[in-house]
Amino acid sequence: MAALPRRIIKETQRLMQEPVPGISAIPDESNARYFHVIVTGPEDSPFEGGLFKLELFLPEDYPMSAPKVRFITKIYHPNIDRLGRICLDILKDKWSPALQIRTVLLSIQALLSAPNPDDPLANDVAELWKVNESEAIRNAKEWTRRYAMDT
Amino acid sequence: MGNCLKRSTTDDISLLRGNDSVRESSSDQLSPPNYQEALPAQQAILPVYHPSPSVTRSVAQLTEEEQVKIAKRIGLIQHLPTGTYDGCKKTRECVICMGEFMVGDALRYLPCMHTYHMKCIDDWLMRSLTCPSCMEPVDAALLTSYETN
Numbered sequence: 001m002a003a004l005p006r007r008i009i010k011e012t013q014r015l016m017q018e019p020v021p022g023i024s025a026i027p028d029e030s031n032a033r034y035f036h037v038i039v040t041g042p043e044d045s046p047f048e049g050g051l052f053k054l055e056l057f058l059p060e061d062y063p064m065s066a067p068k069v070r071f072i073t074k075i076y077h078p079n080i081d082r083l084g085r086i087c088l089d090i091l092k093d094k095w096s097p098a099l100q101i102r103t104v105l106l107s108i109q110a111l112l113s114a115p116n117p118d119d120p121l122a123n124d125v126a127e128l129w130k131v132n133e134s135e136a137i138r139n140a141k142e143w144t145r146r147y148a149m150d151t
Numbered sequence: 152m153g154n155c156l157k158r159s160t161t162d163d164i165s166l167l168r169g170n171d172s173v174r175e176s177s178s179d180q181l182s183p184p185n186y187q188e189a190l191p192a193q194q195a196i197l198p199v200y201h202p203s204p205s206v207t208r209s210v211a212q213l214t215e216e217e218q219v220k221i222a223k224r225i226g227l228i229q230h231l232p233t234g235t236y237d238g239c240k241k242t243r244e245c246v247i248c249m250g251e252f253m254v255g256d257a258l259r260y261l262p263c264m265h266t267y268h269m270k271c272i273d274d275w276l277m278r279s280l281t282c283p284s285c286m287e288p289v290d291a292a293l294l295t296s297y298e299t300n
Contacts, residue, residue: 007249064274097275098246098283
């Protein structure tokens with residue numbers, strides 16, 4: 001593999017020196033482009049109290065293309081599917097090379113606080129979120145308790 | 152090496168310039184910028200383009216529509232002003248490579264006044280004609296600046 005670009009080295013150093021509150025991103029020992037991420041569920045969201053594991057991979061042409069990010073911990077959210085794939089514009093067509101690992105993870109954390117059932121990835125979850133929000137939130141809390149709290 | 156638009160690959164140039172809608176007399180005098188210097192040697196043999204940021208195609212795989220799109224983009228990028236860093240500007244860091252500007256670095260200035268290394272921003276503009284920092288569409292802003300001048 002080619003030498004690690006200066007930008008990735010810099011971003012990694014800054015993530016270590018000034019970590020984002022509620023987010024940890026540690027590069028894998030054998031692959032500096034692969035990060036083990038933990039995001040804490042935001043306060044006043046159904047995910048509060050949960051620790052959500054994600055994986056983040058910086059593709060070969062990063063930052064010209066977006067990092068690949070996926071939830072590993074199961075989560076009940078209209079914009080995150082069974083496989084942990086995330087429907088978030090900045091990871092797709094709204095990506096810009098001025099964004100960073102830090103801003104991507106903050107956006108994902110913000111997505112947990114503000115689910116958007118009108119742009120769903122998990123259709124059944126989004127449907128329930130629209131027709132019966134209180135039941136959807138109950139489910140999200142239950143999943144958080146079951147899958148994101150036993151680490 | 153690695154310049155996807157180098158003159159020796161005349162086939163690629165003619166492929167891109169062959170369309171009527173992209174003939175611009177002024178752009179012919181400028182030498183095309185280097186877009187892909189950073190590519191590893193094995194990928195540099197066949198130029199690749201990005202009709203949209205997430206799409207990568209070799210020049211042979213481009214549809215006619217994509218060729219036109221990319222040719223227009225090349226023409227437009229060449230109209231954006233460039234300069235060299237003289238050490239006394241407000242911006243000190245290129246947000247794309249996160250490297251500090253060094254005296255003598257080739258820079259490109261976007262209509263929204265954001266500044267980047269020429270190599271860094273050209274690589275991005277070939278994928279998307281938007282400013283990475285403010286997301287302002289570069290083509291619209293360039294047209295406006297022509298109209299007001």
